[in-house]
Amino acid sequence: MIYLNKEDILKSITLDECMATVEEAYKIYADKLFNMPDRIQVENGDLTSLYMPCFTEKSFGTKILTVAPNNAKINKPIIDGVMLVNNIETGEIVCMMDGKTLTSVRTGAVGGVGVRHTTSEDVKTIGLIGTGEQGFYQVLYACKARNIKTVYLYNRTKEKAIKLQEELKKELEDVDIIVVNSSIELLKNSEVIITATTSHQPVIDNKKELLKGKHIIAIGSYKPDMRELPDALFDVVDKIVVDTDFAKEESGDLYQPIKNNLIKSEDIENMGNFLRDNKGFDMNNKTTLYKSVGMGLFDIVVANKIYEKAIKNEIGKNIDL
Amino acid sequence: MIYLNKEDILKSITLDECMATVEEAYKIYADKLFNMPDRIQVENGDLTSLYMPCFTEKSFGTKILTVAPNNAKINKPIIDGVMLVNNIETGEIVCMMDGKTLTSVRTGAVGGVGVRHTTSEDVKTIGLIGTGEQGFYQVLYACKARNIKTVYLYNRTKEKAIKLQEELKKELEDVDIIVVNSSIELLKNSEVIITATTSHQPVIDNKKELLKGKHIIAIGSYKPDMRELPDALFDVVDKIVVDTDFAKEESGDLYQPIKNNLIKSEDIENMGNFLRDNKGFDMNNKTTLYKSVGMGLFDIVVANKIYEKAIKNEIGKNIDL
DSSP, X not given: OEEXXXXXXXXXXXXXXXXXXXXXXXXXHHTTOEEOOOOEEEEETTEEEEEEEEEESSOEEEEEEEEOGGGGGGTOOSEXXXXXXXXXXXXXXXEEEEXXXXXXXXXXXXXXXXXXXHSOTTOOEEEEEOOSHHHHHHHHHHHHHSOOOEEEEEOSSHHHHHHHHHHHHHXXXXXXXXXXXXXXXXXXXXXXXXXXXXXXXXXXXXXXXXXXXXXEEXXXXXXXXXOOSOTTHHHHOSEEEESSTTHHHHOHHHHHHHHTTSSOGGGXXXXXHHHHHOSOOOOTTOOEEEEOOOOHHHHHHHHHHHHHHHHHTTXXXXXXX | OEEEOHHHHHHHOOHHHHHHHHHHHHHHHHTTOEEOOOOEEEEETTEEEEEEEEEESSOEEEEEEEEOGGGGGGTOOSEEEEEEEEOTTTOOEXXXXXXXXXXXXXXXXXXXXXXXXXXXXXXXXXXXXXXXXXXXXXXXXXXXXXOOOEEEEEOSSHHHHHHHHHHHHHHOTTSEEEEOSOHHHHHHHOSEEEEOOOOSSOSSOSOHHHHTTOEEEEOSOOSTTOOOSOTTHHHHOSEEEESSTTHHHHOHHHHHHHHTTSSOGGGEEEHHXXXXXXXXXXXXXXXXXXEOOOOHHHHHHHHHHHHHHHHHTTXXXXXXX
16 A cells, blocks of 8 residues: 655646646546545534545546644644545555545546636636635646636635735746635636635625626535626626536525526536537637535545556555554 | 554564454443444345444444455455554544454454353363364364364365364464364363354254253354354353354354244343453353354454554554545
């Protein structure tokens, strides 16, 4: 078995490879060539333990995460976990990797694939609302997916936006990284808007005149009572693409508008089918929404690629079982 | 996080400590101070992936095993897996250890605790039917629980019994280890009989005259269609103790006799209650049955003790997350 920590994971796979791997996962999703039980959740007091097994034809593994909300009080990460990768023939565990970094990287790549396929090709500006760890990877992948010149950052706590600005400046030397004071200012300036918050109220202003023609990449809401997007978006949106069909039930950003008859479930397409069947839907001057909630299939397909590349490039540490 | 392989695990805990820890687990079971969901099982073709989370007041963890029956054809272990131990407050993974060795050790100790509490104090002879990896640990722990002078081994494939004989001779220098040619010969010579097979048919002869006064420790059957014990045993047995209440449904060695009205469910006591309430049930000259199917509670309590002792004695390797 090999073990890959954060640095090992980041060294093993490039942003482009990771996005190509997410596109492979979308192909597997569209072709239904996977076996993914519902996410298993065990609660004990404030702790939640999550088990996300998934099998494809080539790979098999499980992401195991623990969520401990009280850790915020003692300045520890709320989430800890590992990804186990098994040999699909023998079941042997061949690789264990840091589950936090895998989640960040694959979620960034899932966002990046959305940017690549649901925005106009010539977009130059991105606005990011929510400037946590996930925001960092969203911007990194978005800037790889399109030729972005300027990134606008907004967070209710401005210091957090400034902190991310500094981190992004190190990674994206040719991109202007600008902290703005309001979501309105961000909306006015950005062609692509990425939301990566854990909000229960819309973080984008409910003004359709500001939303028309924009490309929205919504990453944050993964529960029915979580919401990042305003109702006005659904007045003007031309195309909605989701990462998984169950996003319609899991995310308040779709569940609530469907329940309130602002959109119809059947008008929402999943990215797997969209990539397979896409006969050239033109995103220019269109208002688009790409909504992701994530799934274990992304984890195992990306983790397996990271594992293969780590072996090839002799990255990671051996553990004798 | 520290990682413990087979050698590390065996170095970290003595046989006596491990049995004392299983007795602690039984106390937790009797007091109902644990949170253990049903074992989670995911199947994909010939592979089965098992997730066994368990929480106690002090510890939390998950054993993850893969079962690949086809591995036997290529001389690889059928089972692979790991145990993750988490901090009960923060959820952080503090230790990962070889799941195969943990399973062997804790199952051996569960058997040993049965020998210690359901056999006459002065027994000198053991017979083991089924001489795989698990048989090795059963004998080791049984010889620690009682002052055993002779161990009889029986296996349908005699070479396997001879192989185990050689291994046991290295560990138990003061004990005679004898391979016998039939289960009848084994029954005649042994006061304690341990069964550790995966059989679907009884492996003990259906003769009550040979079973009267014997102490049976049955470890193998963990599914309703698996059976090691003959019907005749239930004609003569005075006391039945199980490791878990659900053993009555899970093991064919109890499920079938209950269904066929050979025994009553309410006459079967669990070891947790037995140890807590035992006002001195005399095992001398009694026919007893101790039946174990195992549970995640044993894994986490034993794994947590192994982890604590490994930290104290600086055993294992550090893994940077």
